[in-house]
Amino acid sequence: MSVIAELAMDSPVAIGGSPPHWLPLAAGDRLGDLARHYDEYPHPPYADHAPHRGVPPRDLLDLARYVLWPRRKVLADARVLDAGCGTGAQLAAMGMRHPDVELWGVDVSARSLDDAADRARRCNVGSVHLRQLPVERVGELGLEFDLVVLQGVLSASSDPRATLSAAASVVRPEGGILVSVAAPYGRLGAEGFRELVDLARGGQPRAERLRFARKLRASREWHSRLLEAVLDSREEDDASLAELAVLDPPLRAYSVPELTGLLASAGLRIWRFHPRTPYEPERYLPAPHHGCLRAVPEVLRPAVAELLHSAMHTHCFFAVREGFEPERVDLDGEDWLDLQPIANGLWDFAASDGPVPEQAGRAGVATREFCGRCECIALTPWQRIALELCESGTRVRDILRSRRLRQELAGLGRGDYCEAVRSFLRRAAHDELVYLVG
Numbered sequence: 470m471s472v473i474a475e476l477a478m479d480s481p482v483a484i485g486g487s488p489p490h491w492l493p494l495a496a497g498d499r500l501g502d503l504a505r506h507y508d509e510y511p512h513p514p515y516a517d518h519a520p521h522r523g524v525p526p527r528d529l530l531d532l533a534r535y536v537l538w539p540r541r542k543v544l545a546d547a548r549v550l551d552a553g554c555g556t557g558a559q560l561a562a563m564g565m566r567h568p569d570v571e572l573w574g575v576d577v578s579a580r581s582l583d584d585a586a587d588r589a590r591r592c593n594v595g596s597v598h599l600r601q602l603p604v605e606r607v608g609e610l611g612l613e614f615d616l617v618v619l620q621g622v623l624s625a626s627s628d629p630r631a632t633l634s635a636a637a638s639v640v641r642p643e644g645g646i647l648v649s650v651a652a653p654y655g656r657l658g659a660e661g662f663r664e665l666v667d668l669a670r671g672g673q674p675r676a677e678r679l680r681f682a683r684k685l686r687a688s689r690e691w692h693s694r695l696l697e698a699v700l701d702s703r704e705e706d707d708a709s710l711a712e713l714a715v716l717d718p719p720l721r722a723y724s725v726p727e728l729t730g731l732l733a734s735a736g737l738r739i740w741r742f743h744p745r746t747p748y749e750p751e752r753y754l755p756a757p758h759h760g761c762l763r764a765v766p767e768v769l770r771p772a773v774a775e776l777l778h779s780a781m782h783t784h785c786f787f788a789v790r791e792g793f794e795p796e797r798v799d800l801d802g803e804d805w806l807d808l809q810p811i812a813n814g815l816w817d818f819a820a821s822d823g824p825v826p827e828q829a830g831r832a833g834v835a836t837r838e839f840c841g842r843c844e845c846i847a848l849t850p851w852q853r854i855a856l857e858l859c860e861s862g863t864r865v866r867d868i869l870r871s872r873r874l875r876q877e878l879a880g881l882g883r884g885d886y887c888e889a890v891r892s893f894l895r896r897a898a899h900d901e902l903v904y905l906v907g
Contacts, residue, residue, distance in 0.1 A: 499627040500577050500603050502717060503577055503578070503625060504577040504578050504579070506578075506675070506711070506712075506715075506716055506717075507555070507576075507577070507578035507580070507581050508578050508579060508580040508581070509580075509675070509711075510707065510708045510711040510712065511555065511556050511578065511580055511581045511584055511708060512555050512556070512581075512708040512709070512712055513555060513556060513558050513708065514556070514708045515556040515584040515587070515588060527566075527814050528559070528562045528563045528566045528567070529549075529559055529562075529563060529616070529618060529647060530544060530547065530549060530563050530566070530567055530570065530616060531566070532647075532743065533615075533616045533645060533647065533787070534906065535811065535904035535905075535906060536645070536740070536741050536743070536787050536795070536904075537616075537643075537644075537645045537740070537787060537789070537795045538643075538795070538796070539795075539796060539797070539798045539904075539905060539906045539907055540796055540798065540906070540907035544567055544570060545567070545569035545570060546569075547567070547570050547571070547615040547616065548570070548571040548572075548573070548612065548613070548614045548615055549563060549570060549571070549572050549573065549614060549615065549616045549617075549618070550573045550574070550575070550607065550610075550612075550614040550616070550617045550618065550639065551572070551573070551574045551575075551618045551620075552574075552575055552604045552607055552617055552618060552619055552622060552635075552636060553575070553576055553604055553619060553620065553621065553622035553625075554574030554575065554576050554581070554582075554585055554599070554618075555576060555578070555581050555585070555620075556581050556584040556585050556588060557574060557581075557582075557584065557585025557586070557588045557589060557597070557599075558588070559618060559620070560572050560574050560585060560588075560589065560594070560597050561585075561588045561589055561592045561594055561597075564589060564592065564594030564595065564596075564597060565592050565593070565594060568594070568595050571596070571598075572594075572596065572597045572598065573597075573598045573599075573600070573610065573612070573614070574597060574598070574599050574600075575599070575600045575601070575602040575603075575604065575607060575610075576599075576601065576602075577601065577602075577603055578601075579601055582599050582601055585597070585599055586599055604619070604622055604626070604632050604635055604636065605628065605631045605632055605635045606635065607635050607636065607638075607639050608635060608638050608639060610639065612639065613639055613640065613641045613644070614639055614640055614641065614644060615640075615641055615643075615644045615645075616640075616644060616645060616646075616647060617636045617639065617640050617644070617645075617646045617647070618646075618647050619632070619636060619646060619647065619648045619649070619650075620647075620648075620649040621649055621650070621651075621720070623648065623650045623721075623723065623731075624650050624651040624720040624721050624722065624723075625716070625720060625721075626721075627718075629721075629723075629731055630731060630734050630735060633646075633731060633732060633734070633735035633737060634734075634735040634736075636735075637735045637736055637737050637790065640790070642790060642793060643793055643795075644789075645740065645787045645788065645789050645795075646737065646787065646788040646789075647743075647785070647786075647787055647788075648728075648784075648785065648786055648787075648788055649783060649784070649785045650722075650723055650728065650783070650784050650785075651720050651721065651722040651723070651782065651783060651784075652722055652723065652724065652775070652781040652782055652783055652784045652840075653722040653723070653724055654724075654775065654776075654778075654779055654780060654781055654782075655693075655694065655695055655779075655780040655781050655782030655783075655840050655841065656695055656722050656782050657693070658691060658692065658693025658695065658696040659693060659695050659696045659713055659782070660719075662682075662685070662691065662693075662696055662713065662714065663713060663714055663719055665685060666678055666681060666682050666685065666714045666715070669681055675711075675715045678714065678715045679707060679710065679711055679714060679715050682707075682710055682711075682713075682714035682715065683707065683710070686710065694780065694782070694840065694841035695782040695840075696713075722782075723784070724772070724775060725748075725771045725772040725775045725784065726772050728784065728786075729768075729772075732788055733791075736790060736791050737788045737789065737790060737791065738788065738789065738791055739771070739786050739787075739788055740786070740787045740788060740789045740795060741786060741787050742771060742784070742785065742786045743785045743786060743787065744815065744837065744839055744901055745901055746844065746899075746900060746901055747774065747778060747781070747839045747840070747842070747844070748770070748771040748774045748775070749770065749774055750762050750765065750770055750773040750774040750777055752774065752777075752844070753774065753777035753778060754777070778840065778842065780840055780841050780842070781839075781840045782840050783840065798905045798906065798907050799895070799898070799905065800865070800891055800894055800895045800898065800905070801895075804907065805865060805891065806864070806865050806866040806869075807864055807865070807866065807907070808864065808865050808905050808906065808907055809862050809863065809864050809865075809905070809906050809907075810859040810863075810865065810868070810894055810897065810898065810903035810904070810905055811859060811862055811903055811904045811905075811906060812856060812859040812860040812902070812903055813901050813902055813903060813904060815837050815901075816835045816836065816837045816901075816902060817835070817836050817837070818833055818834075818835050818848075818853070818856070819833055819834060819836070833847075833848045833853050834846065834847050834848060835848060835856075835902060846900060846902065850877055851874055851877035851878055852893055854871065854873050854874050854877060855868060855871075855874060855890060855893060855894065855897075856897065856902060856903070858871055858874070859897075859902075859903050865890075865891075865894065868890065868894075869886075869887060869890055874890070878890075
């Protein structure tokens with residue numbers, strides 16, 4: 470008996486459908502082809518991630534809170550749908566960190582759902598509701614969700630408008646959709662690799678094409694960041710390589726303007742990219758040339774940044790319904806002392822062996838990599854201390870009371886001291902070193 474069937478009878482994991490008999494998916498049907506591919510090569514590979522080692526420090530629901538609901542104190546009443554959940558890695562992470570949140574996952578692959586259920590059980594996740602269901606039919610669940618996750622789903626969808634419309638139909642008016650989708654300009658090397666496989670083994674069975682792809686992977690060096698990441702992966706079942714080399718039809722990539730149009734057709738709009746700063750065109754031009762960007766309309770700035778970066782292979786962003794304006798918090802409001810700056814775990818912090826070029830007196834540097842480009846921010850000793858205090862979720866007023874921080878800025882009067890820290894945290898929030906929550 471499969472894990473799905475067992476859990477349907479005696480586990481806290483709620484499993485839908487009629488296990489072990491799932492949806493009849495016809496040969497030649499796009500959904501059936503997808504299901505068969507991910508039944509054979511579940512993604513992400515389950516064995517690489519289970520059992521989890523402890524509760525993750527952050528998850529997608531935390532990120533949604535920072536971006537969409539910065540003043541929301543309680544997440545226990547939230548309902549989340551991972552649409553195209555695969556083997557359930559994100560569901561397990563959210564379930565461990567937020568045990569009272571209602572979690573749902575749908576996928577067309579029975580084996581992926583089997584793995585997702587087993588992962589949830591191993592991670593002691595109390596309740597995950599799983600259904601074998603195409604994303605386009607999530608309305609059949611009869612529920613509304615605070616957060617809908619679409620990771621890679623648009624790239625595999627044969628009808629992206631229907632996919633987005635379905636997601637929009639089940640997200641609450643003040644909810645959001647977290648989308649991760651392939652981007653075109655950084656995928657040229659990967660697309661060339663796929664074309665080589667198709668030219669040499671086109672029309673042959675998937676297993677034979679994958680065998681050829683493995684040999685091709687080992688034959689030479691590949692000068693593409695995305696391709697290197699996939700080819701360096703050595704999963705037991707070659708899930709990432711199979712998705713790149715033999716998934717039919719191939720994953721589709723979307724530029725920022727294409728995404729904007731797709732979202733508009735579903736009554737949605739991009740609220741915020743994640744990370745945000747790579748979509749600011751000024752990041753790619755020297756300061757003397759920023760003037761040429763002033764005439765660029767706000768709505769077109771992310772598209773300009775995508776072209777200036779020239780190698781983005783993935784877009785990740787929050788989409789919201791037209792008309793919904795998520796609340797913003799900043800350090801210019803009356804309650805700024807009560808805000809909590811939460812350190813962003815995507816940055817690495819390291820001490821400098823010597824002064825950072827043109828930044829004498831710096832104590833360290835914060836670095837973050839995005840699609841092959843590294844963003845660096847030099848930090849003074851007191852700024853590094855301030856960020857360390859943010860790692861514990863301390864309020865601004867308590868950061869200002871830090872004895873270590875006061876000692877580092879002992880030469881400043883009280884007013885100047887408060888303004889120096891406030892100004893730094895304001896810049897740190899803009900640069901996404903921290904998230905601000907109320």
